[in-house]
Structure formats: structure tokens, C-alpha cells
Amino acid sequence: MENEWLIPNLTCVLFFNTIWLLENKSNVRKLSNIFTFWGSCLLTVTSIMYIVTQRSDLANLSHSVFYIHMLFELGYGYFYFPQYMYGLTTYLHHFVYLFF
Numbered sequence: 001m002e003n004e005w006l007i008p009n010l011t012c013v014l015f016f017n018t019i020w021l022l023e024n025k026s027n028v029r030k031l032s033n034i035f036t037f038w039g040s041c042l043l044t045v046t047s048i049m050y051i052v053t054q055r056s057d058l059a060n061l062s063h064s065v066f067y068i069h070m071l072f073e074l075g076y077g078y079f080y081f082p083q084y085m086y087g088l089t090t091y092l093h094h095f096v097y098l099f100f
Contacts, residue, residue: 008057008064015042016072028081035076039069070094 019038023031043065050058074094077085085091 008061009068011061012042012064012068016068020072020076029084032077032081032084036073039065039073043069067098070098 016035016039019035023034043062046058046062046065049055050062074091077090
């Protein structure tokens with residue numbers, strides 16, 4: 001039971017950290033958009049894979065991608081590009097989606 005969530009969560013954390021480490025940090029607006037783009041792409045791919053195969057491990061991975069991406073966007077945004085973090089469009093949006 002623990003491995004059902006542990007492996008997808010670690011995979012997502014490694015994925016988002018790799019994106020963060022590889023990107024150029026000089027343009028934070030571009031970095032915030034690239035981070036969101038790759039998170040959305042990964043969520044789309046994992047969701048489509050689940051829809052096609054109906055495998056529970058892909059459902060777990062898709063859920064992990066979603067909430068870890070939200071947490072990473074909040075964390076990185078708060079610390080590295082707070083000037084692009086707006087009240088309703090980021091903080092409220094992310095917390096409401098994490099709650100649901």
C-alpha cells in the first residue's frame with residue numbers, strides 16, 4: 001500500500017526538481033511558465049495513459065503529478081518569483097484545488 005503512493009510521489013518530486021535545476025534562473029517569468037508547461041504536459045500524458053489503460057498505478061501517478069505540481073508551484077513561486085504570484089490566480093486557486 002505504501003509503495004502505491006511512495007514511488008509516484010518520489011518520481012514527481014525528482015521530475016520537478018530536475019526541471020528546476022536544468023532551467024536558466026536569470027528570467028524568472030520564463031522559468032515560471034516553463035515550470036507550469038512541463039507540469040501540465042506531464043499531467044496530460046499520465047491522465048491520458050490512465051484513461052486508455054485504466055491501470056490503478058497510473059491513476060496514482062496522475063494524482064501525484066497533480067498535487068505535487070501544485071505544491072511545487074506554490075513553493076517555488078513564493079520563494080523565487082513572488083512578483084508573479086497573485087492572490088486569486090495563484091494562492092487561492094492552488095489551495096482550493098489541493099483541498100478538492
